[in-house]
Amino acid sequence: MDSSPFLIDKEEFMEKIKKFIDREGVSAWLYIAPALFILTLFIFVPTFQLFLNSFYYMDGMGTKEFIGLDNYRDILADPDFWQTVKNSFIFIFVSVPLGMLVSLVLALLILKEIRGQGVFRTIFFAPVVTSLVAAGLMWVWILNYDFGIFNQFLQRLGFDKIPWLVSTEYAMPSVILMTIWKDAGYNMILFLAGLNGISSVYYEASSIDGATKWQQFKHITWPMLMPTTVFIFIVRMIFSFRTFEQIYAMTKGGPVGSTRVFVYYIYETSFQFFELGKGSAAAILLLIIVLSLVGIQAFISRKSENDFA
Numbered sequence: 001m002d003s004s005p006f007l008i009d010k011e012e013f014m015e016k017i018k019k020f021i022d023r024e025g026v027s028a029w030l031y032i033a034p035a036l037f038i039l040t041l042f043i044f045v046p047t048f049q050l051f052l053n054s055f056y057y058m059d060g061m062g063t064k065e066f067i068g069l070d071n072y073r074d075i076l077a078d079p080d081f082w083q084t085v086k087n088s089f090i091f092i093f094v095s096v097p098l099g100m101l102v103s104l105v106l107a108l109l110i111l112k113e114i115r116g117q118g119v120f121r122t123i124f125f126a127p128v129v130t131s132l133v134a135a136g137l138m139w140v141w142i143l144n145y146d147f148g149i150f151n152q153f154l155q156r157l158g159f160d161k162i163p164w165l166v167s168t169e170y171a172m173p174s175v176i177l178m179t180i181w182k183d184a185g186y187n188m189i190l191f192l193a194g195l196n197g198i199s200s201v202y203y204e205a206s207s208i209d210g211a212t213k214w215q216q217f218k219h220i221t222w223p224m225l226m227p228t229t230v231f232i233f234i235v236r237m238i239f240s241f242r243t244f245e246q247i248y249a250m251t252k253g254g255p256v257g258s259t260r261v262f263v264y265y266i267y268e269t270s271f272q273f274f275e276l277g278k279g280s281a282a283a284i285l286l287l288i289i290v291l292s293l294v295g296i297q298a299f300i301s302r303k304s305e306n307d308f309a
Contacts, residue, residue, distance in 0.1 A: 047287070050280050058276035071281035081282070083257055084265040091176060091261055092240040099180040100232055103187030110188070111195050125185035132182065136249025139178045140165065143250075168258040171251050175259055178246055187232055194228030195221070234297035238290055262286050 054072070057065045075081050110120055127135060142149050143164035151161040164174045202220045211219070244263040247253060253260035253268065260268070266286065270279030 050283055053277055054281035054284050056277045058280075060274040060276050067277070071278045072285075074278060075282055075285065080257060080260070081265065084260050084262060087172065087257075087259060088241065088243075088261045090172060091179075091243065091259075092237055095176045095179045096233060096236045096240055098176070099183050099236065100187055100229070102180055103184050103232075104191050106184060106188045107191035107195055111192065121188075124188055127182050128185040130182070132245035133249050135182055136178065136246040139174070139246075140250055143174055165251055166255055168255050171255055171259045175246055175250055178250065179240075179243070182246070183236065187236070190228060190232050191225070194225045198224050230300050231297070234293060234300070238293050238297075241286060241290055241293075262289075 055066060055068055057063065057067045057070075106124055110117060110124075143151075145151060145161055145163050145166065148164070150164065154161060162170055164170050198221065202224075203216055206216050206220060242263055243261050244267065247259055247261055247264045248267075251259040253264045262282075263286070266279050266282045269275050269282055
């Protein structure tokens with residue numbers, strides 16, 4: 001049979017393809033290609049477009065005019081923006097540590113061998129799988145001034161009713177309380193994983209030496225739980241910067257802007273005031289903050305791993 005230089009043996013061709021795929025790095029890129037394509041299409045491209053939009057005046061009606069850094073200047077000169085930054089940091093640095101403390105206590109309690117342990121885990125984790133909007137609306141009913149459960153309880157104890165969601169003094173604590181309740185179960189599971197990773201040998205040895213429960217927690221549990229704690233703290237901070245649903249459902253950023261946080265500020269600017277360019281600039285500022293936190297997390301996590309290696 002005649003052979004042509006343009007014809008390639010099938011087995012030889014497949015062997016060359018296999019060798020190419022088996023080369024270092026090529027197979028890895030082929031595995032991550034689908035995920036990389038999705039990330040590029042839905043994350044990187046929109047983020048780049050958002051960055052470009054931040055240099056334009058856009059009113060949502062087709063008007064698009066290049067204005068350079070004016071959107072950033074307007075945001076940094078806006079008192080509402082700085083109030084938003086203040087609200088965001090108050091929300092984060094109160095809800096995250098308190099939420100972690102509650103979660104750690106729950107994890108320590110559930111870690112003990114008690115009857116119905118699985119039921120308690122389910123009860124504490126149930127809010128995590130509940131829609132944030134649904135949970136927010138439920139808490140609006142619970143905190144209602146006239147017929148809410150909290151105020152009914154306070155009245156039975158002889159106290160005055162509290163305007164939980166309509167007072168600048170109590171609105172933010174109300175949102176923080178709801179957020180702690182919502183996230184406690186998720187953090188609890190992470191703490192449980194960290195606690196289960198601590199060998200019982202340390203506790204047995206310390207018990208022989210006469211260590212109390214508090215001394216065991218202080219010198220064994222807490223130091224060995226530090227990598228988990230750092231991870232939860234940074235991740236919860238990042239997610240807290242993205243808080244929107246409970247604010248929208250419970251307070252709409254009020255009263256008088258006392259619960260307006262970063263993402264709600266972006267929402268108002270872009271879709272209520274139709275300043276899309278300014279909203280894009282605010283979103284880029286939020287992205288910079290979140291990326292900075294990711295960098296801090298990577299640095300601290302690496303340092304923690306080296307310390308405990």
